[in-house]
Structure formats: C-alpha cells, structure tokens
Amino acid sequence: MATAAVLSVAKRNLRVEMKQRLRALSAEERLRQSRLLTEKVLAHSKYQESQRISIFLSMQDEIETEEIIKDIFQSGKTCFIPQYKFKSNHMDMVKLFSAEEIFSLPKTSWNIRQPSDEVREEALSTGGLDLIFMPGLGFDKQGNRLGRGKGYYDTYLKRCLQHQERKPYTIALAFKEQICGAVPVGESDMRIDEVLYEDT
Template identity: 35%
Template sequence: MEDIRKQKQELRKQLRSAMKNLTVEDIEIQSKSVWEKVFKLPIYQNAKSVGLFLSMPMGEINTDLILQHCVQNGKDIYVPEVGKNFELCDMELRKVILDESNSDNGMFHKSWPKNKWNIPEPPDSMPTDTAKPGDIDLMIVPGLGFDRSCNRLGQGKGYYDRFIAKMTKDGQDLPLVAVALKPQLLVDGSQKIPVAEYDRKMDMLILPDESIE
C-alpha cells in the first residue's frame, strides 16, 4: 500500500504539471468536444438523473455546458456537497432544486457559495434532498489522471471512492462515465494508474478525441 501511495503521489505531480500548460481556450475547446460525445451516449440520453461535479476554477474540464444541457432536457441533477469538515473526506450528492427564479438556464451555480477549493456548493437555502442508492442513473466522474484500462487517479482525498461505494451497496449499480482532457490520459499505453483494493474502475472514459470502454 505504501508503494502504491508513493506511485500515486509522483503521478499526481506529473499530471498537475502537464495540466498547467493548458490555456483557458484549450480547456474550453476540449471541454466542448467531450460534452458533445457525452450527449450522444445512449446511457446519457436515457438517464433521468445525473450525478455531476461542478468544475474547479482552473485545471479541470468545464462542466457549464452539460449543466445547461441537463436543465434544458429536464434531467435531475445531483451535485457534490463536501460540507464544512474537510478532514472527514466525506461527500454527499444533493439534488439541485430549481424554480423559475433560480434556474438561470443551467448557470444556477454561479451565485452559489464556494468551498475551500473555490468550487460552488448547494446553498443552505436549497431544500435538502440527498442521493441514496438507486437515485442516480448515471454518474459523471472527474479525475486527475486515467489510463487506457479506465483506471482513475483522483486528487488524493478519496471523496469519490467513498461515495461510489455508498451508492453501489446492496447490489445497486451506478454506471460511471469519466471525463477528461487530453493531458490527463497517460500517454504511454503500457503505463498504468496504480490501483488499491478500494479503487473503482470506470465503465467508460470520454476524451476530446476518443472514447475508451
């Protein structure tokens, strides 16, 4: 386990360095290409509810386009809430409750309060409707890095590992579609993300120029 932890730490340094080379324009262009591929997936088209992260300010695929698409197509959206105690490394997904006053064509999150990583989270004023196993038809998952076997490297806190485990207990299935920008895929086909027992392989990885299952 210690060896895997060190390998992951080294990979995170490499991937974060590579992501810094992307301009804002690069991120916007690549994000658009990714979401256009996601919109065509039958699993997305058939999903009534989607678990979806809200983008970090920099260094990550922009989720604005898919938020708009979900709202316009009447899909229920569940977004992460980490809460105030960041040391717990625990995460829930809360259903976004919208009405005419706050839907804002899918840009509702722009006015939300931000957590310590400057990521919007649901305001206290929004009704609390926390995801339970079976509530989410499709989970769209972020990550820092991926390999061609659909193994995922997260930021290191384990939020998604724990959440996915909670949502897949008692035989419940939660389809996992990961999305990433080009520098986040390990270039060497023989290079693998080191995995531990608790790491969950993604069902599919969508990149700007290819899809991997």
C-alpha cells in the same frame, strides 16, 4: 498488488506530473476540448437514457461542465452535484434546482462552488443515480482513475452499491493530456466504466 507505501508514493508522483501537464494547457485548449467533450456527452446513449445524473462543478483544471448541466435541465432530467464534507472523505450528491443556481452557490476554500449546509434532497435517499460524471487528475484506458487523494468518489460509489439495485454508470471527463499508460491503484479504488476524452 503494491504495498500501501509504494502505492502512495506512485500516486503522489503521478499527481505532481498530472498537475504540471494541466497547468501547461492554455485556456483556449481547455475550452476546445471541453466543447468537444460536451458534444460527445450529449450524443452519448447512456446520457440520453439516464434521468438522474450527478455531475461535478468544474475547477479550473477540469473539463468545463456548465453546458452539460444546462442540457440536463433542458432535457427534463434531474441534476445532482457534490457536497463535500471537509476533514473527512464523506460526500453527498445533492439536488441542484436550476443551471442558473450554480452562480449563487458559495465557494469553498478549494474554490469550488457547492451548496452550504442547508438540507437538500440527497440522491441515494430518493432513488439513487443512473449516471455519475467523474472528475480526476489522471486516467488510463482500462478505467483506472487517479483522484486528488481524498477518496470522496470511491467512498460514494461504495455507498451507491449499498443503496441501489443497479450500480450507476460512471463516465470520466478528461483532457487527452490526462490519459496515462497505467494509473497505480489499490483495493479501495473503484474502476470507471468509461473514460471520455478527445480521441475516444
């Protein structure tokens, strides 16, 4: 296990490389891979059998999730989205009422839409989650994930383990350019069950 300092530098360097790779992707290519992954998700047995699903609202350098969100509602499933607490690593997964509601949500300083501080149903207080779609900057084929450095998802997954009998299944949505040989990880990094990308 690498020391904390070595690990921190390795992660930082890989984040720089991943951001460069993502910036080099054209809008058309991002859309092409997003459509392909949407098809993979909708056909996925874990998605089909899950009722309570958490999914991120895409930033510009992430797989576009809008069509998946629409399908969650059309399929009668329950959709939860991240609500980040800034200046901390705390995140809740709060209930989204409709796919259309996304466009009326305020944008944060990170340019992510999320509900303001009104009280909404939080997934873990009402029965937990079956499936969590995970964002990230880089992934390897072993399910290791490079996040953006805040620890929101790792912390949330640990909360899931405390509140649920069964751990939610986790699927990362990635551009094939985000797949690395090996992502440097520490003890607090949670492994993902499955990384979905074009070549899987």
